[in-house]
Amino acid sequence: MPRIIISCPTTGADVPTGHRTQDFELAAVIEPRSFRCPVCHEVHSWRGDDARIEHGLTPAAATGAAPPH
Ligand SMILES: [Zn+2]
Numbered sequence: 001m002p003r004i005i006i007s008c009p010t011t012g013a014d015v016p017t018g019h020r021t022q023d024f025e026l027a028a029v030i031e032p033r034s035f036r037c038p039v040c041h042e043v044h045s046w047r048g049d050d051a052r053i054e055h056g057l058t059p060a061a062a063t064g065a066a067p068p069h
Contacts, residue, residue: 001020001021001022002020002021002053002054002055003016003017003019003020003021003053003054004016004017004019004020004021004023004026004051004052004053004054005017005051005052005053005054006044006046006050006051006052007050008037008039008040008044009044010037010039010040010042011039011040013039014054015037015038015039016038016054017033017035017046017051018035019033021053025048026048026051026052026053027048028048029046029047029048029051030047030048031047032045032046032047033045033046033047
């Protein structure tokens, strides 16, 4: 399953949150979630609005509803 990633606010790098799309739907992540960034090793908070699916897939594409580019 594709990983859920955010942009690190410190380095700007795409970093995995440790969650995958099977865990929950991004649109359902309204409460901020915290995780330790593997790039800068600080704790970041993120919500569904901040996150995206790796490889630039939209959630719909990740489930096979639309082909990736
Ligand atoms: Zn970071």
